[in-house]
Amino acid sequence: FRPLDRWRLKHIPGPAQLWLVGNLPGFAKYGDFEFFHRLHKQYGNVFKVWALGNNVVAASPELCRQILLQNQLRFPVGNLFAGEMHEFESANILFHQKLDKVRAMRNAWHPMSYSGSLENFVGLMHRAADKAVQRLSAVIDSKEAINAHMVLSAMTIQVIAAAAFGVDVSDPDTVLRELNGTPYTVAELLKDMRMVFKVTNNPNCIYTQLGLLLPFAAPLWRLLANVFPNENHAKALDLRTRLVPFAKALVADQTAAVAEQDDTIKAFQPGGDGTKRKGVAAGSFIDILVRSKQHATMSLTDTEIANQVYLMLLAGFETTANALSFTVYCLAQHPDKAEKLAAEIHSQPENPDYTTLTEGFPYTDACIREGMRLYPPGTIVGRVAAKDMDLGGYKVPKGTNLIGPIYAIHHDESVWPQAEAFLPERHLSDDAVGAPTCPHAWLGFGEGARSCVGSRLALLEAKLALVHLFRNLSFRLTPGQVPLKLLATITLGPKEGVWVTVHERKAAANLAAEP
Numbered sequence: 189f190r191p192l193d194r195w196r197l198k199h200i201p202g203p204a205q206l207w208l209v210g211n212l213p214g215f216a217k218y219g220d221f222e223f224f225h226r227l228h229k230q231y232g233n234v235f236k237v238w239a240l241g242n243n244v245v246a247a248s249p250e251l252c253r254q255i256l257l258q259n260q261l262r263f264p265v266g267n268l269f270a271g272e273m274h275e276f277e278s279a280n281i282l283f284h285q286k287l288d289k290v291r292a293m294r295n296a297w298h299p300m301s302y303s304g305s306l307e308n309f310v311g312l313m314h315r316a317a318d319k320a321v322q323r324l325s326a327v328i329d330s331k332e333a334i335n336a337h338m339v340l341s342a343m344t345i346q347v348i349a350a351a352a353f354g355v356d357v358s359d360p361d362t363v364l365r366e367l368n369g370t371p372y373t374v375a376e377l378l379k380d381m382r383m384v385f386k387v388t389n390n391p392n393c394i395y396t397q398l399g400l401l402l403p404f405a406a407p408l409w410r411l412l413a414n415v416f417p418n419e420n421h422a423k424a425l426d427l428r429t430r431l432v433p434f435a436k437a438l439v440a441d442q443t444a445a446v447a448e449q450d451d452t453i454k455a456f457q458p459g460g461d462g463t464k465r466k467g468v469a470a471g472s473f474i475d476i477l478v479r480s481k482q483h484a485t486m487s488l489t490d491t492e493i494a495n496q497v498y499l500m501l502l503a504g505f506e507t508t509a510n511a512l513s514f515t516v517y518c519l520a521q522h523p524d525k526a527e528k529l530a531a532e533i534h535s536q537p538e539n540p541d542y543t544t545l546t547e548g549f550p551y552t553d554a555c556i557r558e559g560m561r562l563y564p565p566g567t568i569v570g571r572v573a574a575k576d577m578d579l580g581g582y583k584v585p586k587g588t589n590l591i592g593p594i595y596a597i598h599h600d601e602s603v604w605p606q607a608e609a610f611l612p613e614r615h616l617s618d619d620a621v622g623a624p625t626c627p628h629a630w631l632g633f634g635e636g637a638r639s640c641v642g643s644r645l646a647l648l649e650a651k652l653a654l655v656h657l658f659r660n661l662s663f664r665l666t667p668g669q670v671p672l673k674l675l676a677t678i679t680l681g682p683k684e685g686v687w688v689t690v691h692e693r694k695a696a697a698n699l700a701a702e703p
């Protein structure tokens with residue numbers, strides 16, 4: 189495929205490529221994160237690799253930053269949906285190919301990260317974290333192990349559902365709306381949200397692979413996917429038939445409410461009684477986006493708004509749950525660090541407000557950053573070269589796919605001394621053991637004009653959850669989880685969960701002393 193591109197990259201080192209499948213066997217054998225890590229050790233900071241196209245990899249912090257700051261578009265991905273869903277799918281910011289539209293979408297996301305907006309979510313996060321603590325406490329001091337990853341996913345899914353839709357999701361039986369003549373409940377919404385992640389751009393789906401490999405032939409893949417849908421595509425379509433109309437209906441309601449300047453709406457009214465208007469909570473993401481329509485630089489269509497909300501569900505819960513679970517895993521392995529964390533938590537008020545949370549928990553922050561360094565939920569970032577560029581002395585032509593291998597950079601001994609050790613202190617001082625040898629070495633949320641728009645929300649939620657979890661509880665890993673089995677799909681997650689026994693914190697010192 190694309191022999192001319194291959195020829196133009198022939199001066200760049202890289203592993204031998206097999207006919208037709210290139211380096212795909214390496215990805216299949218190791219997973220992308222580990223494969224890039226190995227190639228980095230073998231070929232240095234710039235190398236090429238063939239995975240559904242030619243890619244050049246920038247594997248040092250400086251070069252990775254260079255590709256992220258100089259280029260703004262990601263690789264195109266074929267749109268596999270037809271009709272109304274085609275239009276919906278085209279509004280996805282991740283792989284949009286028009287920069288002015290991408291900027292308008294990002295402008296619309298920004299208010300969600302303002303302190304005032306985040307402050308609004310703190311109460312909701314406290315309640316969700318309390319619930320997670322209750323679920324974990326149910327097995328205190330019993331021999332029963334619990335999958336912390338499941339509990340934490342349930343927590344982040346609740347927070348994102350409420351933050352995105354402004355919907356109260358505390359009662360699973362609440363009917364949110366009539367959709368296609370049948371009631372759509374909170375339980376179904378949460379189930380669909382879990383499914384969104386599994387079926388969207390699923391790398392194991394043949395049509396997704398074809399769309400990545402040959403995006404210009406998207407009409408053909410679309411035709412095949414719709415005439416001969418495989419299981420993944422059928423599920424992706426099925427859940428869109430509920431989530432997309434649901435998001436669109438809320439957008440329409442809120443548009444009408446904002447037009448009427450009806451700021452009295454405070455909560456979603458399930459079913460409606462004819463006198464109360466349905467609506468979403470003020471300050472929720474839908475509300476923020478709908479209000480952004482009044483500004484020319486942010487203006488999005490209703491379909492584009494619905495797609496951003498849909499993406500918030502996709503990007504917003506699994507990533508945060510994985511980051512948190514990895515941090516809990518590391519802390520369970522290192523009781524001394526967990527003690528230090530608990531000491532910081534006890535030095536602060538029990539239910540800290542937004543300002544205390546952002547300013548008063550440096551060690552908690554450092555634990556999350558260190559968990560995300562060792563196990564970054566986003567293992568790679570991608571861009572397309574906007575023009576010919578010099579990358580570490582190699583000429584890279586315009587249009588080349590560029591990859592920043594976050595996991596490989598985070599595990600590079602020359603950048604992070606004692607790279608495999610869990611050392612939160614390295615994020616607190618330049619003199620600490622294990623402090624990075626160069627700036628910008630931590631890339632958990634990407635960098636530059638396309639970096640993660642949800643990073644502040646994610647960090648706030650993760651921090652607040654740790655504060656609740658480690659105030660009164662401590663965790664021990666059940667045997668057989670070191671090293672942790674990992675699963676790399678769209679994100680990096682724990683393959684079989686993170687299984688722990690749960691104990692009251694006062695018992696932690698004794699536990700640490702146990703063999």
Ligand code: HEM
Pocket residue numbers: 256281282294499500503504505507508511564565566568569570632633634635636637638639640641642643645646647
């Ligand atoms: C710990 C949790 C999270 C991690 C590790 C994470 C990681 C990332 C990474 C690595 C990128 C790509 C950045 C780049 O290309 O430079 C990204 C993009 C993005 N993230 Fe996150 N993310 C997290 C949470 C969230 C949350 C909570 C939301 C939404 C509320 C979100 C929404 C997005 C969006 C919309 C983009 C695309 C931005 C664009 O295309 O311009 N993420 N994220």
